[in-house]
Each structure stands twice: as C-alpha cells, then as structure tokens.
Amino acid sequence: MTRRPILRQTEKLPFLHLLPNLVTILGLCAGLTSIRFAIIERFEIAAALIIFAAMIDGLDGLLARRLQATSNFGAELDSLSDFVNFGVAPGVLVYTFVIDDLGGLGWIFVLVYACCCCLRLARFNVNRDAPIVPGTRVHFLGVPAPAGAMLALFPLYLSLDGILQVQNYPLPVAIYLGCIGALMISKLPTLSPKTLRISRDKVGFVLIGMAILVGIMFTRFWLLMVLADLAYGLTLVWAMLRAKSRTA
Numbered sequence: 001m002t003r004r005p006i007l008r009q010t011e012k013l014p015f016l017h018l019l020p021n022l023v024t025i026l027g028l029c030a031g032l033t034s035i036r037f038a039i040i041e042r043f044e045i046a047a048a049l050i051i052f053a054a055m056i057d058g059l060d061g062l063l064a065r066r067l068q069a070t071s072n073f074g075a076e077l078d079s080l081s082d083f084v085n086f087g088v089a090p091g092v093l094v095y096t097f098v099i100d101d102l103g104g105l106g107w108i109f110v111l112v113y114a115c116c117c118c119l120r121l122a123r124f125n126v127n128r129d130a131p132i133v134p135g136t137r138v139h140f141l142g143v144p145a146p147a148g149a150m151l152a153l154f155p156l157y158l159s160l161d162g163i164l165q166v167q168n169y170p171l172p173v174a175i176y177l178g179c180i181g182a183l184m185i186s187k188l189p190t191l192s193p194k195t196l197r198i199s200r201d202k203v204g205f206v207l208i209g210m211a212i213l214v215g216i217m218f219t220r221f222w223l224l225m226v227l228a229d230l231a232y233g234l235t236l237v238w239a240m241l242r243a244k245s246r247t248a
Contacts, residue, residue, distance in 0.1 A: 019069075020060040020061070020063040020067070020070075021060070021073075021074055023059050023063060024081050025077075026056065027052075027085055028080075028081040028084055028085065030050070030053040030085065031081070031084045031088070034046045034047075034049035034085075034093065035093075037049065038089070038097070043097050043160070046089075046093050047093065047156055047160070049089075050089050050153065051153075053085040054086070054146040054150060057082065057086075058146075060074070075125070079125055083121055083145075086117055086145040086146050086149035087117030087118055087121075088114055090113070090149040090153055091110040091113050091177070092110070093156065094152060094153065094155065094156065095107065095110045097156055097159070097167070098155060098166055098169075098174075099170045099171075100170075101170050102171060109175065110177065112178045112181050113152060113177045113178060113180060113181035114181075115181070116181030117145050117149075120142055120143075120144075120145055120184040124145075140189070140192050141186075141188070141189065142183060142185055142186045142187060142188055143183040143186070143188070143236070144184075145184065147190075148180055148183065150225070150228070150229060150232070151233070152177055152180045153225070154176075154226070154229045155173045155176065157222050157225040157226045158226060160222040161220065161226060163223075163226065188239055188243060189242075189243065190236065190239055191235045191239070
C-alpha cells in the first residue's frame with residue numbers, strides 16, 4: 001500500500017503579509033463581542049464595537065494591496081467577517097434593544113435583515129473580479145454591508161442621544177430594519193468612496209469640517225452618528241430620484 005507524501009510548507013511568510021488578516025480578525029472579534037454586550041444589555045458598548053468594525057472595514061483590503069499580500073483566503077475571510085459584523089451583530093443588537101417585545105414577529109425581521117446582508121455579500125463576491133468598463137462611473141449596487149449596519153442602528157442612535165425613545169415603537173423599528181435589508185439587496189446605484197474627488201481650493205474647508213466632526217464626536221457622539229445616517233440617507237434619496245428620472 002503506497003502512502004501519500006506529506007506536503008510541508010517550508011517557505012516562511014513575512015509577518016507584514018499577515019497584517020490584513022489580523023485586521024480582519026480584529027474586526028470579527030469586535031462584532032462577536034458586540035453580540036455579547038448586546039445580550040447583557042450594554043447597548044452603548046455593543047453599538048460602539050460595530051461602529052469600530054465598520055471604521056476598520058476596508059483597511060484589510062487596502063493593506064493587502066499595499067503589501068502585495070492579496071489572496072483568495074483573505075477575501076473569503078473578510079466576507080465571512082462582514083456577515084457577522086454587519087449582518088448578525090446589528091440584527092441581534094436591534095432585537096435586544098427594541099423589538100424583542102414583538103417576540104417571533106420581531107425575530108422574523110431580524111432574519112430578513114441578516115439574510116439580505118448575506119445575499120448582498122454573496123453578490124459582491126461574485127462580482128468582485130468583474131472588469132470595470134472604461135469611462136463608466138464606479139458605484140455600488142445596493143447599500144454596502146457596513147453602511148447597511150450603520151443605517152440599521154439609526155433607531156439605537158436616536159435613543160442613545162435622547163432624541164426619541166424608540167423602545168415605544170417596536171413594530172415600526174422592525175419594519176425599518178427589514179427595509180434596510182431590502183436596500184442592501186437592491187440594484188440601486190449607491191455612493192462609492194472611490195468616486196469622491198475634492199478640488200484643491202476646497203481642501204481647507206474639508207479639513208475644517210473634519211475638525212468640527214471631531215469636536216462633535218467627543219461631545220455628542222451619538223448625535224454625530226444620527227447626522228451621518230441622515231446624510232447618507234440623502235444620498236440614497238438622490239440616487240433613487242436619478243434612477244427614476246432615467247427610467248421615465
């Protein structure tokens with residue numbers, strides 16, 4: 001009986017090439033820990049961890065390209081991490097914070113949101129290597145998973161800032177969560193950061209605006225998240241109006 005030879009990888013991998021996957025694991029741990037804090041009703045920490053995961057999302061891909069350490073393994077790991085961070089964790093957080101009073105009905109909307117996030121990521125993976133047609137404007141199809149998570153947490157931001165106690169409106173919040181899921185799997189062309197261009201004469205205004213944002217971040221953080229969601233929501237409304245005008 002012949003025995004198959006054991007393949008041993010003797011080639012050493014530079015530590016810097018592990019950085020992209022380490023960043024992905026960091027985000028995954030943040031998402032999983034967010035679920036833990038949601039279960040024990042530490043909602044501020046749970047929301048902050050999801051926001052942290054969203055902030056570092058994309059950093060792993062950028063590092064991989066800069067370090068020339070891209071791989072299929074890293075891409076799949078990133079996608080699986082995104083599903084936990086932006087599909088499972090926000091759904092669990094919103095459920096425990098607002099819609100658990102609806103029981104099974106509320107959980108159905110959580111399942112809808114999470115499944116839509118999974119479908120959104122699967123579609124992104126399929127089209128990841130699709131060639132870009134020269135002269136076309138780069139944009140996302142549907143709301144990206146990190147942006148969807150930030151929109152899903154909008155009711156939470158309202159309560160944490162004291163603007164509106166959304167716990168009194170579990171059914172509208174549940175329906176809203178399902179609508180965010182629908183936006184993620186839609187074919188609505190949405191904003192891509194890669195298309196943003198700043199005129200040189202307006203760079204100073206951007207830097208001043210950043211200083212204002214930092215000031216709000218350290219004084220009214222949850223209000224900043226509300227404003228960020230509203231601003232992104234306006235871009236979605238604009239995209240819908242443009243899509244409607246083209247089909248008219």
